[in-house]
Amino acid sequence: MDLVVLRGVSFSYDGFPVLTGIDLVIKEGDFLAIIGPNGSGKTTLVKIILGLLTPTAGRVELLGAPPADLAERSRIGYVPQKATHIDPFFPASVEEVVGMALLAGRPRVAPGRDSRARVLRALEAVGMAEYSRWPIGRLSGGQQQRAFIARSLVTSPRILFLDEPTTGVDAETQTAFYDMLDRLNRRDKLTIVLITHDIGIVNKHVTSVACLNERLAYHGSHAEFCRSDVFRAMVERGDHVISHEH
């Protein structure tokens, strides 16, 4: 099933084109990496898919509906870029932060017993259950990122969007983080769309790749991507490449 469909999508900021004529389909179960240089429109593309920006041309469907008309926003998980650049003094426990997504659509002050159980399950899924009562500002960057993933998982989404989730996170934490995403994709069949600069991550974890630079330069399976001219050009340019065998 197609979860995201983009047809001829273009976007410009003050007349300056950022995206031009993007055609892209994201299928259920995909683990898609959106890659490209700085300013290539990766974040803009995800914001258009989510309905946070309106395209200047083209058509977008998210779970079968235009993003603005999507009733069940809870089926979408999103962790924005720089999510961990939060106010370190914000008075919220990890449990409260995860529960925010669950309560966003309800006129409630605090989660009930069911909601609390869901929050704890989401924290368990990312290995953070033991930190549920910690203030969010006291966690490390990697732990905060896990808490934000838990927040995006707590509503049982069908698709998860992650915008450069491991920026500023150490290598060991990154490995554990992407292993966790692998589990969510393979075991729980969660569709994942990941914006990243790191082709090493692409090579190791994802099933398909979309290479963006205002236009869609490539979209297809990871195996074909490794044989493509786009990949060769990236290697020649010296982009961050780590070779992994499958």
Add this chain to the structure above:
Amino acid sequence: MQTLLTYGFLQRGLAAGVLIAVACAVLGLFLILRKDAMIGHGLAHISFAGVALGLFLRVLPLAAALVVAVAAAVAVMRLKDRAGLHGDTAIGIFSSLGLAVGVLLASLARSFNVELMSYLFGDILAIEPVEVVLTLVLAAAVLATVRLNYAKLQYMTFDRESARAAGVPVGRLDTLLMVLTAVTIVLGMKIAGILLVAALIVVPSAAGLQVAASFRGAVGASIAVAVLAVVGGLAVSIALNIPASAAIVILCFLAFAAASVVKRGRGIRPGPR
């Protein structure tokens, strides 16, 4: 003290003061965390024009101030969105205009300077029964509205972009928060005065934030500080025959200082509190 509490003017002052204190503490928490703490000051200055207009037109000053402050709150949000101004710039423009209009009306009328002073510096014990009813109804409405939107306000205050992606109508809630703050500021004028009412928005919440590790804890601590300051300020004011507004604000500050000491005593350590 028990005999004093049988006086109607004191009962009215206490009832209105406690409810306004709770509303100020809850709204203040959101405003501080959004880095919009000075909005209270701006809206207080704007409501000065409303009070002067009410006195000038011989209508209930509180009602005139409500209309002016709510209209200005909506106008600030529009100006911010359409002119691409930062929130503090838009509020700065309107608060200056509010003061200017208030001063102009006061100088034109000349006859209501004494009454205007009671709004500038507050007079919790001089609240009229009609003002108490208005305060109780509107403050209850403010608190009910916040409770209904509490989770959404909390989410967008913590992470605006994720909240938008989750379908939280952040633009509408920005305006709602401004309007609720405008109403609360106007209602608080008689308690703390136009010049000091913003302290009720900022200081108790700032004190609550010093000691709380969770959002619910911060709400509870802020409300406790605000209510204690109003009740204590009123008692001190009667006992020492000093202005209640000054006593309330000084007690708020003392609570903030105490909370800061408690925070420093705890130190920064990892783990739940």
